Amino acid sequence: MFSSGIISSSTQSTAHVDEDSDEDSDASQNESRNMRGEVHSHLEENIRPYIDVIDTLRSVGIQKDLALPTIVVIGDQSSGKSSVLEALSGVALPRGSGIVTRCPLELRLKKVTGVNWKAVLTYRPASQQARGQAAWSTRNERRFEFVDPSLVGGYVVKAQNELAGSGVGISNNLITLEVMSPGVCDLTLIDLPGIARVPLNGQPDDIGEQIKRLIIKFIKKKETINLVVVPCNIDIATTEALKMAQEVDPEGKRTLAILTKPDLIDKGTEKSALAIINNNVIPLRKGYIMVKCRGQQQIDDDIPLEEAAQMERDFFLNHDYFRCLLDEDKATIKCLAIKLTQELVDHIKKFLPELDEQVKKHLWDTRNELKECEGGPPQDPKAAKHFLTQTLKRFNDQINSLSLGELILEGNLFAQLRAEFKEWNDHLNSTKTPFSDSKAVSQQNRGRELPGFSNYKVFETVLQKHVVKLKEPANDLLRGMKGITLKHLLDVVNHCFRNYPVLKNITVSKIENILSSQQEKAEQRISEQFEMENLIYSQDPIFLKILSEIANDKFSEEELPMFDKKCKYSHMLEAHYEIVVQRMADQLPMMISLFMLKETAELLSTDILGLLDGANVSELLFEDSDVSKRRKDLRARLDRLTAAQAELAEFI
Template sequence: MEALIPVINKLQDVFNTVGTDSIQLPQIVVIGTQSSGKSSVLESLVGRDFLPRGTGIVTRRPLVLQLVHVNSEEKKRPSEDEEHAHVEEWGKFLHTKNKIYTDFDEIRQEIENETDRVTGTNKGIIDDAIHLKIYSPKVLNLTLVDLPGITKVPVGDQPPDIEVQIREMCLKYIANPNSIILAVTSANTDMATSEALKFAKEVDPDGRRTLAVITKLDLMDAGTDAHDVLMGRVIPVKLGIIGVVNRSQMDINKRKPIEEAIKDEAAFMQRKYPSLASRNGTSHLARTLNRLLMHHIRDCLPDLKTRINVMASQFQQLLNSFGEPVDDKGTTLLQIITKFAAQYCNTIEGTARNIETTELCGGARICYIFHETFGRTLDSIEPLGGLSQLDILTAIRNATGPRPALFVPEVSFELLVKKQIRRLEEPSLRCVELVHEEMQRIINHCGTQELLRFPRLHDRTVEVVTNLLRKRLPVTNSMVENIVQIELAYVNTKHPDFADASLVSALVNSKEELRKQQRNRSVGPGDHGFHSVQAAENKPAKQEVAVGKSMLENLWVSPATPISRKLSPREQRDCEVIERLIKSYFLIVRKNIQDSVPKAIMHFLVNFVKDNLQSELVSQLYKTDFFSDLLQESDQIGTRRKEAAEMLKALQKAGHIISEIRETHVW
């Protein structure tokens, strides 16, 4: 069991080198109000004067104090300091490395100097601990943390929120489940209002790891004593309540030795509390703390081992993710380029290892653009959209010249249908733009850890891919424009899906005749008129009209924008014929473009980039003169790798220290 506290001290030393709070080691945290006697308790445990004294907040930084017991016959190694080779008590600070302090007044002065160096002289506090080791044959192995005294009101040039700062600092340390809370309260105050016990209860409501220390027993009012308090009848604390008698301010000023003060304390206890003398006093407190800390370490050790092993595994993975220092730059560069190109292509193909689950990306997004965005946009373009009856009638009249036409002129149809087909060009070019943007965005999904490790290589890779996409954009746009121009170049009225003009004309004439008959027929009550019209419509005069009706039944369209005057029957019929022909042919062209544009984009943009990406990256980047510049690691990655390596080394060393503890030492 005695070996456990030195082990924790070794672990503390290991983790101090990397400055981590990730591992919460077992330790004793001392809290109390200002002037409650915290410093005197700590000095009594050490047996030497070494802490700063004064008014107000004297302790302005946490002090992590490791007491290391050495046998009285032990000597420091001469190699450390020949001048003080026979000194039995000495101290060492973490921030002064291997410097040895044999004068405890110098230790006090160094604590003050180091405090002022970090916190300044305005009585403010800071959570940056000072680490001090004291070696002595008079101490028991202990690890204690001394915190600033709890205060309520800022004094002098103290910060206005000093109370909140101290509270947060205290709670941070005592909230550590592996800590023992040493709550110091003076006997001449009301225990029920003890700030130290109040803080302790917030994080340890059951009191399982709280030990109360009652100071200044000799300063209680005449006629009163602390018998009930020391017996736990006022405030029950599971780890116990221990009373001590500190040196008075006069004793401190006169430099009364602590050994004499402890003897006087024992005499006072025998005189004032004879039945409780063996259970109180500084010596009993030291032994109790040593015993509690050892048992606490024993209980915490299994979880501590697990925590260290888990963190070592995590930091090993983190270190691996940063990669090893580059030896063969050419091979490394080629591997990164190849991996990036493969990941880019896999993202398009949908075979990437890490598939996005929050949004569409890569090939899936391109598919959505083709069949949802582009497809819906084309479907929303009406065949006669933006075309009025006046436009149609004007086109018909312009195509006939000075002579009235016997039939609907074909030129007017071509003129109008081409005007409608041109409306398909803009959404087609927009489709190219959307696919280009998505292929640019894919670059961000392919930022491998190796590539991010080298910021200049990452920037150059993005630049090369962006330039390749930019070069393919005009070619693809030109092809899409040509697809539309091809449709405009030749209006194929013999297309198998196009309605025959003569059939359309006959069908329109048939409808016109039916409307005339309807106007001349008187319609009786009920639905007879409707049924008679239906019968007439279903009995055309010509067999060709019956065939044409079945072909053209999907060509009925809403009337175009009407003109201000009423059209003649002939004009109405001609407009209707042109409208139906435009719709028939427009639907054919729209279907062709909806099929051809995605194919053109895939061939001229997507597949071309996929097939030529790696060769383009190699030709632009794989040059000997660029190796050093491209593979220059970012400062952030280098710093993080160094920190991760140091932390991993500390964890491995900590694991080795714990593994040396045999079960016999623990139990």
């Protein structure tokens, strides 16, 4: 494959020059090659570094993470896009009917002295793209060097066939063609497939939509200059490529249009074409340039590109309407090359500071992400057992810190618990009542006593009926705390064991079992608490103190039992219920916290360490394939970003 014309990096650049050629013929060929593009002696020497820095960043694959300043060429099929690129680069790109460009083609043109002509074509095979291997690694790419310009088309076609399949399909995978010659301009741009409206034989029905999605992916980015190729002999308002550019760049700030095929324009419509190129029809901030490239007849007649360039200039010089465009620098490939180079360099200068900041931010984020999945288990059994021990110990440390309120992952556990406890306290206070109907209750529950005698059973019955209503809200508090605790425990599990699904599932199961068991114990204790409250008891000094506060009167033990009157029952009921509320407000949160948090953490820590007894270490430390893939992707991203940071630091 690609055997013809290949030279290794150590092969001399003259490898494909016929050794039998005489010196005059060789010099003639060199002169011809040096003339290709014919636009470069005037370019400033300081533009190349700006283009090189972006080319280097793209070479390390940074476009996978960040958008880079670039020029993207789009156009409808048969718009003359290939002819424009051919005239700019001096090489014959693939031609034909239908979709010729089937993959994004990055064309890097480098004006280099001391080299006759040399090209390097690189791309990553589709299989490696699918596996997500690092784009910058030379081990993961096809690379072909050659010194014969006539081989370009064949190499590009074969690369497209490998990436997009033989036929008429398209691919998002990038092909890079680097052309080095004294006779090319310093410029990098990306050619995209021509926009198709009707599928050809063998093409999927949605080929047009596929191409548009690919184009939009490139042109929507603010870092992209959109170079739209439009034939002069069609209505510009109906050009699909220009419509797409307007959708993503409605003000035309990033769009430059090239008007091709001016020789095919209908007589009498020249002024309309001038109105377009003078920005009077569809205004574009970067304007329009008209070019006349080789037509099919000139290609069939093997008219050289340098001769075609002279013919282009003669065409404009002799045209009644378009002659003025030469003076305005709005015509010829030469003017286009100058403008594109300057636009690209200005665009790069504008975005370099922002790009540098983005690289630094992405580098910081990537390092933090990598910490979460870095350092997988060792292969050595003894080292793996030690790794498991440390992993479980780190988990227990975090569980204990969580139960003490020292660990905060996703939200503050104790802040959420305090909110639950406050809601419980508010509910208790809302159930307080003045017991103003105590006289009626007393009559309903009166026993055999004569009037004037009190019945303690009445006092007990009223309080017991009121307190029992708190039991279900108390169990709601328990269930609420269980949910909050479970959520925070699972956060710790995900933080410590996210890479190990077996260990994670075992731990989650243990947590659920322990919490369920602890919930049963807590429910039993809550029931016991309410059975104790049925005893209707409080220390005398405590009861009298609360009664004095409620009745706004002074009661002491010396007066007993003189104030035992039914008129005081409502205050006495309120006093005891206040004591119940105060007990419940503290005791239930403390009781639930003991069972559902403190004891749960202790039991879980013991159970987790028990995994070390007879543990199948390799099973417990089995990693999900997604984790290893994520680690590999993050490392590749880190390498890309590190290389990009070094490149930008050296340049800026």
